Amino acid sequence: MEVPFYKMQGAANDFIVINNMKLRLSDEQLVSLTKQVCRQRFSVGSDALMALDFPQANADFRMKFYNADGTEAEMCGNGVRCIARFAYETGIAKQQMTIETKAGNVDCWRLDKRQYRVQINEPSVENFDLSFPGTDFLVDYVELGDPGVPHLVINYPQLKEITLADIKPLAKKLRLWDALDKGANVNFYAFDQNNEVILRTFERGVEDFTLACGTGAVSTAYVLKKKQLIKNDFITLHVLGGVLEVEENKQHFYLIGDTNIVTKGYICDEDLVI
Numbered sequence: 001m002e003v004p005f006y007k008m009q010g011a012a013n014d015f016i017v018i019n020n021m022k023l024r025l026s027d028e029q030l031v032s033l034t035k036q037v038c039r040q041r042f043s044v045g046s047d048a049l050m051a052l053d054f055p056q057a058n059a060d061f062r063m064k065f066y067n068a069d070g071t072e073a074e075m076c077g078n079g080v081r082c083i084a085r086f087a088y089e090t091g092i093a094k095q096q097m098t099i100e101t102k103a104g105n106v107d108c109w110r111l112d113k114r115q116y117r118v119q120i121n122e123p124s125v126e127n128f129d130l131s132f133p134g135t136d137f138l139v140d141y142v143e144l145g146d147p148g149v150p151h152l153v154i155n156y157p158q159l160k161e162i163t164l165a166d167i168k169p170l171a172k173k174l175r176l177w178d179a180l181d182k183g184a185n186v187n188f189y190a191f192d193q194n195n196e197v198i199l200r201t202f203e204r205g206v207e208d209f210t211l212a213c214g215t216g217a218v219s220t221a222y223v224l225k226k227k228q229l230i231k232n233d234f235i236t237l238h239v240l241g242g243v244l245e246v247e248e249n250k251q252h253f254y255l256i257g258d259t260n261i262v263t264k265g266y267i268c269d270e271d272l273v274i
């Protein structure tokens with residue numbers, strides 16, 4: 001079976017995007033497809049797969065988001081920005097759209113050919129200054145949306161001086177912390193010399209650091225604003241894949257950033273079983 005798809009990335013958080021309004025694959029088929037085609041080298045390789053589908057209520061369309069390991073996540077900030085561009089450029093939506101996600105509906109705006117802006121779901125859970133056993137780390141927990149996408153936020157001042165390998169063991173322990181009933185994505189942040197944020201995110205369902213994480217950026221910005229560690233309404237976050245902007249406007253948080261359509265074509269992986 002040849003599967004028509006776009007390969008897209010937002011700040012190098014990369015995605016396979018398919019139109020399930022046309023393919024009509026079942027949830028089980030989407031999970032199986034994801035686990036096969038997200039594998040690097042064996043197949044296309046990607047952080048996640050997103051299926052654009054019919055909305056269940058009054059949104060323009062529905063985004064079904066699957067991590068590379070096949071687990072479905074509640075939301076994806078970079079993913080929503082990319083699927084919004086896919087929808088606009090394939091005539092499914094106009095320049096402003098409402099997208100149904102597991103975490104709730106989100107509004108998204110096309111700013112220009114590549115820049116998209118999304119209003120991220122309001123937090124439904126927040127627990128600050130949790131002490132992580134066996135360390136002197138205080139970590140903050142936020143779920144964006146309801147049910148929310150779970151994020152831990154940790155201040156790690158020497159982030160610039162260390163490598164991801166140095167913090168991967170800690171990231172894995174935090175990701176799997178048994179105090180969290182659905183685990184979490186793990187965000188390490190530090191401030192740079194311009195008081196902008198450096199961010200590195202270990203993602204649930206990828207089980208590794210990705211080059212960017214949109215809901216991780218918003219979770220971090222949310223914590224910094226709530227703790228009054230940052231005053232301005234526009235927060236620049238430097239991630240390995242580039243830059244993400246988070247805007248707070250009337251208590252709502254918006255994620256703004258670049259998108260890139262890397263490939264348009266067909267997955268014709270000869271080992272693919274659907």
Ligand SMILES: N[C@H](CCC[C@H](N)C(=O)O)C(=O)O
Pocket residue numbers: 013067072073074075076077078079149150185203204205206210212213214215216
């Ligand atoms: N990269 C995504 C986060 C995906 C969340 C997923 N890793 C999970 O929570 O299982 C983003 O840009 O928001």
